[in-house]
Amino acid sequence: MKPLLVILGPTASGKTNLATKVCSQIGGELISADSRQVYRGMNIGTGKDLHEFTTEGKTIPYHLIDILDAGEQYNVNEFQKDFIRVHQSIQQRNAVPVVCGGTGFYIHSLLKGHAFGSIPVNENLRESLELFSKEELAERFSKTISGYNDLADTSTRKRLIRAIEISEYLIAHPDETAERFGSNPGYNAIIYGLNLALETRRDRITTRLKSRLENGLIEEVEELLAKGLSAEQLIYYGLEYKFVTMYLQGELSLEEMSSKLETEIHRFAKRQMTFFRKMEKDGLVINWLDENLSVDQKAKHIVADYQGKCSSEI
Known part of the structure; x- marks a missing residue:
């Protein structure tokens, strides 16, 4: 069995765009390793970016996205079980499983097997x-x-x-x-990481949040509340759902909500990177990509490197 191809990185690093391009070039199917993208109706706040799954004239199959209703519970044990099922299915189709996500704990659970x-x-x-x-x-x-x-x-x-x-x-x-x-024993994997310069990452987070607030994030949370989810349930999901809910409940002004949310997303990205570094200390090798390469260059590099390493293991 070929090693897993894993693409990880903090929020706003461009993981999905890169992973879909890689899938397009190697006949891959994307498996999401994101703890919130499993929920239906939570699209803008979780950054599903489903439009990116059509690339280079191909629609890339994806898995473990939109598999539960918002309000349900999901954890790493459920993720591991779902992953086994999806991974076997992809293998049976002779496609290449490409894991993509920013929930380091989920990825770690696959590679270390706890x-x-x-x-x-x-x-x-x-x-x-x-x-x-x-x-x-x-x-x-x-x-x-x-x-x-x-x-x-x-x-x-x-x-x-x-x-x-x-x-x-x-x-x-x-x-x-x-x-x-x-x-x-966990899955054998070849891991590629995206790590932007701090200022670049901060600029991307700021720009993306502004765009989301202007293009339906608040309305998405309003719709979830209208469907019967409680404020407590949405706050449980953290970040966008926590602070927008607090705004809608009158606990924060629009300006306060936007400012506090931006600060927390920056902190979240920092914690993600800390966890990835912890993974490296735990013996997992992450091949960090040159941030100066274009997304097409990164995809080309990953495909060549992955195929070369797979061939050397045969």
Whole structure:
């Protein structure tokens, strides 16, 4: 079986555009590794950019996008199960699976094979943790030492709570977890990374957010609320959905919402890069692409490099 071809990068780095061009050239199908793009009706805020799946005259098949209704729950364990099914299906068609996304924890779970996502929910613990600020949650997690500390994605409040939940379970059930959640071999992969210069990334985030606010982001959140989702459910999804909901609830002015949201997206991109660097420390090799290359040049480089490495392994 050929290695997975993985394209990762922080928000606004151009992953989807690049991945679809690569798919077009190698007969690939894209598998999304994004924790929010699984939800139907959450398009603008999650940056699905579905128009980019038609490239060079071809429509690229995509997977794990729009598979759940907004308001449902999804986690890394469900992602792993769905990925196995989709990956097998693509292989049976003799197509090339191309993983694309910015949820580092999901990608890490494929390559390192951990299954901590199946650790059960502790509703009592979650209820007690809701009383803590994000800073207090981060401090508590840092003091809850387990084998999960170096793997956890703590980029949002909900993920911090889940990280504490998993760590405390691992500490309380060392024998059980050794058997149930031990390290399983992950997929072999060749990973390509997009990492723009800080100012370039910041400019892209600012420009993209302005465009989204002007082209339907607020209306998208209004529609989700009108369909029956509660404000609490939308705030749970973080970033765009959190701050636009707060604006619609009258908790923030339009200017405050835009400013706070932009700041949080910048911080989110920084946390994504921190997690990718953590992946490298964990032994995963990420081939960072030259940011000065055009998207077509990057695609050409990936295709040649990937095919060359696959041939050398035969």
